[in-house]
Amino acid sequence: MPLRTLIDGEEADHLSVLDRGLHYGDGLFETILLRDGRPCQWQRHLERLLLGAERLAIPTPDVRLLREEAWRAAHALSSGVLKLILSRGAGGRGYRPPRAPNPIRIFLAYPLPAAGAQDWRQGIAVRYCQTPASINPALAGIKHLNRLDSVLARLEWGDAAVAEGLMLDPLGSIVGGTMSNLFLWDGARLLSPLLDRCGIAGTVRGLVLHLAATMGIESLLTRLEPDDLSAASGLFLTNSILGVRPVQTLGGARFDLERLPWRLMEAVHEAAQEFE
C-alpha cells in the first residue's frame, strides 16, 4: 500500500471509473527514487513524461504544479519510490479522446522495495521470458500505461532468487528486462538494444549513455540477440529504483563480474541517486 496518495493535488484514494487510463491505458507513468524527502533525477523523469505527453497528444501538464506535488508526496520520506501517473482523464465511450481532455495527475509514494537496500555490486540471477514485448514504433521508448507484456512476462516466474527476466520482441531481438534496460559490455564497448520499436528508454539508461560519452567509452544502440549476450564479457541492468545491477547468471550462462566496466557503473549508480 502507498504511504501517501495525491490525485490532482488532493489526498484521495479513488478516481473516476470513466478515466481513460483504466479504459485504454491512455496515459503515462514515471517511477522515481526518493531520498531524503526528495525525488532523484527529477529533470530526466520530467523530460520523458513531457515527451510521452507530446507523443500521445496529451495536453502538456503544468511543470511547476507537477514539481510541487512531487515534492509534497515525497516530503519527510527518507527513502522510497514515487510513482507518478498522468492519465488523459475521464472520457466518453469510444477510443476517440475528448476534444478538451482534462488530464489527471496521480502521485503514489511507496516504501523502498527490499532489493533497493541490497548491495548493488552483487551479481543478480536473470532468466529469459517467453512472453514477447509488444512491437509498435508509435509507442516505443515512452513509459505509457499499456504494460500487459511486462505483466505477463513477470508472471512467468515466482522464484525470488531470480531478480529479473529478459524479454525479446516477436522478431527475436532482445528488448531488455521486464522493468529494466540491458547493457552488454564486449570488453571495449557498451552495446544496448535499439528502442525504436519496443521498450522504454529508462532514465538510468540515459545516464549510462551520457556518462559513457563523458568517459570516452563508445556505446552502440543496436539489435541484440541471445547469442550476443552469451558471448558478452558481461551484462548489467539499470532501473531508476535499483540503479545498476550486474548480471551474475543468465539462464545457464555465468559471467565474471570482474570484467565489467566498474568505473562507469559506479558513476552511474551514484548519479541515479542525485537530485538533478
Next chain:
Amino acid sequence: MPLRTLIDGEEADHLSVLDRGLHYGDGLFETILLRDGRPCQWQRHLERLLLGAERLAIPTPDVRLLREEAWRAAHALSSGVLKLILSRGAGGRGYRPPRAPNPIRIFLAYPLPAAGAQDWRQGIAVRYCQTPASINPALAGIKHLNRLDSVLARLEWGDAAVAEGLMLDPLGSIVGGTMSNLFLWDGARLLSPLLDRCGIAGTVRGLVLHLAATMGIESLLTRLEPDDLSAASGLFLTNSILGVRPVQTLGGARFDLERLPWRLMEAVHEAAQEFE
C-alpha cells in the same frame, strides 16, 4: 456519461487508484449491444471474456454473477451499449500481480451512438491510419485494456464524414479498423486478416465466419495488404454495436456495393441483434 454504473454489483462511480487496470491496462473489456433491456450475443461476449481471462491468468469470474449484473445494468433500456470491464483489481507496486488477485467487475450502460441508428446498408467512408497496430502474439485476438494503438489511430481524423480508419501492423499487413473487423469479398470468397499477432477477434466477426460456413461460403483468414483491398469486389466492416457496415470509399477507391454478398451480410446484421 453512462446512464448506469455498477462496480462489483454496487452503483458507484469511483474505483481504487491502486487498480491494475489503471496502472498497466491489466484487464479485459467487452462492448455489448443492448436491445429491449437485454444484452445481445451474451454468450459470444462471455466466451471471449473467459478466453481473455485465461490468457491473462486472471481468475475466472463467476459467470452467473456477471450475467445477473449485465441484465441489471441493461434493465429497462430499450437500446444502448453495455461496456463490461474486468480488471485484475488492486495491486501493490510493480508488474507482478498479487498471488490472490481480487478482480473487479465494472458495468457501464451508455446510450446508443448516433451511427447505431443509421441505415446500416448505406456505405461508409473509410481511411487509412498512420499509427500501426501493436504486434504481440501473446495478446492478439483478446479484448484487453492496452488500447493506445487504437486511441492514437482514432486521433488522426476529426472529419465526421469518415466513419472508420484501417490500421496496418508495423510489418505492413492490414489488421482491421480502429474499432471493427474487416472482411474482403473477392466475388467468390470472403477474406479477413489473420489475428495471430495483432487485433481483436470480434463477436460479429465470429458470426460472419459461422454464418458463411452455414451458407457454404468459403472464408479465408490470411495476411492482407492495401493492394489486396484496392483489388476487392467489395469490403465490409463489423462491430458489435454497428453490426455490418459496407465500405463505400477507402481513401481514393470507390466500391460498387451491389457486388457485396448481401444475403450473408443481412443474416449477420440480424444475428448481431439476437440475444443468444
